[in-house]
Amino acid sequence: xxxxxxSPQSLIVQKGGISxxxxxxxxxxxxxxxxxxxxxxxxxxxxxxxxxxxxEKKEGRFTISFNKSAKxxxxxxxxxQPGDSATYFCAARFGRGSGNTGKLIFGQGTTLQxxx
Amino acid sequence: KAGVTQTPRYLIKTRGQQVTLSCSPIxxxxxxxxxxxTPGQGLQFLFxxxxxxxxxxxxxxxxxxxxxxxxxxxxMNVSTLELGDSALYLCASSLSRASGRGNEQFFGPGTRLTVx
Numbered sequence: 001x002x003x004x005x006x007s008p009q010s011l012i013v014q015k016g017g018i019s020x021x022x023x024x025x026x027x028x029x030x031x032x033x034x035x036x037x038x039x040x041x042x043x044x045x046x047x048x049x050x051x052x053x054x055x056e057k058k059e060g061r062f063t064i065s066f067n068k069s070a071k072x073x074x075x076x077x078x079x080x081q082p083g084d085s086a087t088y089f090c091a092a093r094f095g096r097g098s099g100n101t102g103k104l105i106f107g108q109g110t111t112l113q114x115x116x
Numbered sequence: 117k118a119g120v121t122q123t124p125r126y127l128i129k130t131r132g133q134q135v136t137l138s139c140s141p142i143x144x145x146x147x148x149x150x151x152x153x154t155p156g157q158g159l160q161f162l163f164x165x166x167x168x169x170x171x172x173x174x175x176x177x178x179x180x181x182x183x184x185x186x187x188x189x190x191x192m193n194v195s196t197l198e199l200g201d202s203a204l205y206l207c208a209s210s211l212s213r214a215s216g217r218g219n220e221q222f223f224g225p226g227t228r229l230t231v232x
Binding site: 034041045102108 | 166
């Protein structure tokens with residue numbers, strides 16, 4: 001069972017454009033939603049994260065939009081740069097009292113290519 | 117502050133052998149989680165250790181096991197290796213098990229295991 005569904009699988013964007021990656025979850029026991037960026041040969045690095053009581057969080061060129069009722073969240077990368085080319089993973093973490101506290105479930109990943 | 121370190125970085129084994137991977141968390145972090153990353157299955161949760169006790173376990177066979185030491189360092193062991201165990205094994209550490217700001221999971225670079 002895929003608890004966190006991520007789309008698209010791959011994305012090509014022109015430099016300066018907006019990259020949008022979407023995720024949907026099913027389990028309401030999740031209480032924390034991070035995004036990770038992974039370059040080849042490296043481990044995932046935390047990019048930005050949000051809690052479900054907030055509808056939007058912005059850090060620099062990266063914004064998470066969160067829709068609790070729809071159980072969806074998305075990552076927007078503004079003014080995309082070639083250096084942003086990487087694989088992006090959304091994730092959801094089980095909260096306290098869920099029986100799975102701290103367990104992190106990942107989406108399948110999106111490979112982003114930003115063309116110069 | 118030093119990041120999460122994993123050793124070895126690369127490993128080649130043959131079917132039927134066993135392997136032990138090591139993870140040193142960020143200083144002060146007490147929770148260590150392990151993940152398996154493959155092109156087909158993405159990032160899958162293996163298990164989490166906190167205070168030397170396994171707190172969560174993913175859907176992997178009993179051949180996959182782990183432990184955590186009093187200094188929070190962790191090891192995972194895979195016995196009777198199969199070709200399908202070839203993957204990048206990632207370790208992540210966090211301060212505690214709770215979700216939220218200040219308690220994000222930070223990943224190491226991973227151990228690339230190849231089973232021949």
